[in-house]
Amino acid sequence: MYILCYLCIQSIRYCFLYCSRRYINRLKENDAACLSALQNGHIFLFHRLIPLLQCSDPETFRPIALTYSEVQSVLHKCGSDGSLLKESILIGCSEQNHAQFCLDVGKSMLDSFSIAQNCKGTFMDLRKAFFLLEGAEAPLVAKAQALLQWHQINRFCGATGQLTQRNQAGSQRACSSSSIVYYPKMSPVVIVLVSDGKRCLLGRQSSFPRGLYSALAGFCDMGETLEEALRREVAEEVGLEVQNIIYSSSQHWPFPHSSFMLACHATVSPLNVDHLELEDARWFTEEEITCALQVKAPPWRDHRPAVWLPPKHAVAHRLIMEWREQQHSQDTE
Ligand SMILES: NC(=O)C1=CN([C@@H]2O[C@H](COP(=O)(O)OP(=O)(O)OC[C@H]3O[C@@H](n4cnc5c(N)ncnc54)[C@H](OP(=O)(O)O)[C@@H]3O)[C@@H](O)[C@H]2O)C=CC1
Ligand SMILES: [Mg+2]
Incomplete structure (x- = not known):
């Protein structure tokens, strides 16, 4: 009965999406x-x-x-x-x-x-x-x-x-003279949550609000594949070589201009932060992530906590949640 109801709801949803x-x-x-x-x-x-x-x-x-x-x-x-x-x-x-x-x-x-x-x-x-x-x-x-x-x-x-x-x-x-048709554009950006198995790596740019740490991100260069852009950005920003790239999801990100965020997980070896690119990057344990996730801290408030994370609508937030779930399932195996 439950499965029947579920299938009914799913087919109505599908019908709606298709028509709209x-x-x-x-x-x-x-x-x-x-x-x-x-x-x-x-x-x-x-x-x-x-x-x-x-x-x-x-x-x-x-x-x-x-x-x-x-x-x-x-x-x-x-x-x-x-x-x-x-x-x-x-x-x-x-x-x-x-x-x-x-x-x-x-x-x-x-x-x-x-x-x-x-x-x-x-x-x-x-x-x-x-x-x-x-x-x-x-x-x-x-x-x-x-x-x-x-x-x-x-x-x-x-x-x-x-x-x-x-x-x-x-x-x-x-343009009526050149006949060129322009369509709204997004710049492809790769964003990756790097893990060493026990901890995940988050970084912050000097332009971020105080205390905000996020997954590493960078614009794809012309001609690059997703994997090449990801390896280059991680190597440039923290001097690490990544393995085991796993695609997670994507999202449109409006700031500062439209980007198409391609979100991945990856694993690595030791850190070497480029402080011209990032103000800081560090490893975070599952406990530290759990603690930072509990902070309800919009960036314009004065009493900001030491570390807080991107909002739930940001794909970086999703990567962090996926990593935490993965840690949980490893602990319970
Ligand atoms: N949704 C989410 O969860 C998150 C989203 N982001 C977003 O990811 C994007 C990229 O992250 P960021 O670390 O800044 O990227 P990068 O590490 O690539 O650094 C940004 C620099 O790249 C250069 N650049 C190359 N191509 C472009 C382009 N098409 N548009 C703008 N700059 C370009 C610019 O340098 P120069 O001016 O010297 O040429 C710019 O200052 C940002 O828009 C950021 O808001 C970041 C983290 C989390
Ligand atoms: Mg970057």
Whole structure:
């Protein structure tokens, strides 16, 4: 009975995902369908790339999903004619089958305070918000911000210098003179949690908030494979040669520009930290990791603990959790 229910739920989920992906694809290809979906969809507002959020309790924030007419009314109240709404960008589809869009109202010189007040929300920097957003909402807000940023910095064709035109969904920009079509880009980054069997290796850059340690990461060079980039980055940053590379998962990471994080585990031999690349890198025991994971420490608080780790939405966090589980299963074998 339990298995039957589970299979039923899984097939409904699959059906939903399949339909929503097809729907999104259709909206990307059909400007008129996308415009009509916008009028019936949900819109998330940003002001100069800062998302509008609502506080549900002191520790949790959620993005505010507004309808087309709600945004129109807010824009009118703040002195705009609402034509800006057409600049909304498609970001996804909700479980209720509403198309989801994002819109940056910063361009219109509208006052962010009065918009936030009218929407009963607050504009909060994504680096702070990332720690406070729940579940699937963090990646959605990150994707929205990344797409808005991509449009802002890709207004001109690299070949002709002319203005590029976006499609209604905002999934591409094209130059009418050169016929070049530009698509949103992510830079591939390899991120690895290195282990010596008993301890895992975490490092910090001097630009990190005090006490934050994370898995080693680096941009892939042109022509490199994932494995080559991983071996090079670890050798450059801590002077180690890695073996047993095991792929874990991937994620889109919006900071500072869009990266495509490819996360792996690997094992090694002795450390030799390059202090130009990293401020520090050290081995952490399972007990130290367990202790650091208990710290609920957003980086803007004054009394920061000695060591804390990336938030649960970061793939580095996932690598650390996987490593800890692996240690547990080795201990119980
Ligand atoms: N999601 C997660 O869990 C984590 C994500 N990250 C992310 O991983 C990314 C890479 O980590 P980081 O250690 O900084 O990388 P690197 O170790 O590669 O160092 C960054 C330097 O690489 C050079 N570089 C080469 N290619 C690029 C490119 N396409 N874009 C920008 N810089 C490039 C730049 O140097 P120069 O300016 O000298 O050319 C830059 O200063 C960062 O965006 C970081 O936010 C990091 C840790 C955890
Ligand atoms: Mg690095």
